[in-house]
Amino acid sequence: MATGRTHRPATRSRGIPEATVARLPLYLRALTALSERSVPTVSSEELAAAAGVNSAKLRKDFSYLGSYGTRGVGYDVEYLVYQISRELGLTQDWPVVIVGIGNLGAALAGYGGFASRGFRVAALIDADPAMTGRPVAGIPVQHSDDLERIIEQDGVSIGVIATPAGVAQQVCDRLVAAGVTSILNFAPTVLSVPDGVDVRKVDLSIELQILAFHEQRKAGEDTGADGDAEHTPAVVPPAPRGAAGTGGRKGPDGDVPAVMPA
């Protein structure tokens, strides 16, 4: 998932529920695939299956956009692709800057799916002087000293942060001050931004921890021991399939010893 921070400007955004907006790209992807196969129309049932959602939900989602279907037939694929693209703002070009061209930033820079939908990598920015001028994915890296100039010059309104967590807030502040109003944050930090700026985060660590929670729960049910263990501490839960005995992991993030208070 990856959600942004608190999202409630009190002013209802546009009639379209946030949950619906989050699914539109999903529909768009499925529709694009149908379009490439020259499928003329599609029913809500078929499209819903392709997008992995409930058909009633899909119909309600589309009802927020308007009545674009034909009863008894379904939806016109090409037409719907256009309508959703327009609604999402993909009919225009969105220049994007990526800040922090390390392992992740470099991978993002070369990501094909980036440019596929109106998103254009306008610039790659890094603080390391050694990287300045070096081409990554065909785009020369620019020094962060020029960050403000680049953003204003190219009219960039979307920024991607792929720097270490320690400097993410600082980078964010500079981006916002220079005019960026949408930020996609890959650094594991909570960013503070003024009103009117949207932040969405992608946090691998959080996703894994959520998976671990459910994984543990599944394992707990199998052993039948204490399915709903409640809060009765003391011992660690039974290890599921092949969980190696904590062979002294303790990552660089510095895990904590875990001590019970008196």
Next chain:
Amino acid sequence: MATGRTHRPATRSRGIPEATVARLPLYLRALTALSERSVPTVSSEELAAAAGVNSAKLRKDFSYLGSYGTRGVGYDVEYLVYQISRELGLTQDWPVVIVGIGNLGAALAGYGGFASRGFRVAALIDADPAMTGRPVAGIPVQHSDDLERIIEQDGVSIGVIATPAGVAQQVCDRLVAAGVTSILNFAPTVLSVPDGVDVRKVDLSIELQILAFHEQRKAGEDTGADGDAEHTPAVVPPAPRGAAGTGGRKGPDGDVPAVMPA
């Protein structure tokens, strides 16, 4: 039809709400930072600010775990770190395999935050024979022919898919058949899995499109006109019945329906 998608296990009796589970890693991160600064206790107000959430929400979240606070004082940092870690299943070791060691997979393999919380990269798997044996982030890449053996041997229950979208479902099927029950998918595809298997996806493209939607909305407020007369909607079909009468979707701002293709 195992259209199985992610979806909630419906947290039956005495379960922790999914929304709460998703925030626990956030609290844990903030608490870990406090722990490293040797802060003994923290109030819900302070911790909520650090995690970027509402304090009432935080207290309610913690109430699902039990009564771990002390009224008039706050929460014991070390104790909470332990409790949340335990609840999330981070007190045990989780071996993880990454399939598809391309640009993204390689970045993930070298990600420090991966190993920081009990997640251990057990293996890197790729279908390209040229990569087999080559070390990435210090770990030798193994060929996908050995996928099943690796998973069973190491008791891996969490898999990360970073392959091209076209083969993601196929890779997913093999992972699941071999015993993996939690999948983190980076490929832009909807994965079908049987019940009991959790899938979470990280989709950069979707995040950007959501940002673009809001960005367009912000821009639309400034400039009164809709800006793009490119597609020229020639004919304006009658507004779908009840735009104003029956239930009024849409806001007061009159949207311009485009032409329906023949």
Next chain:
DNA sequence: CCATCTTTGTGCACGCGTTCACAAAGACAT
């Protein structure tokens, strides 16, 4: 022991999102 102050834990109300179920709309055949 009592008073006061701080902060938790939670009952409650509200709004959003999901899902069901069905009338209405249109296609198509006769």
Next chain:
DNA sequence: ATGTCTTTGTGAACGCGTGCACAAAGATGG
């Protein structure tokens, strides 16, 4: 035109998540 069949669009019910507001719990001080 009429009837049948398919599929949309949506009213309504429901459940989940959020945030308010406050009583209770415990610390602290006299």
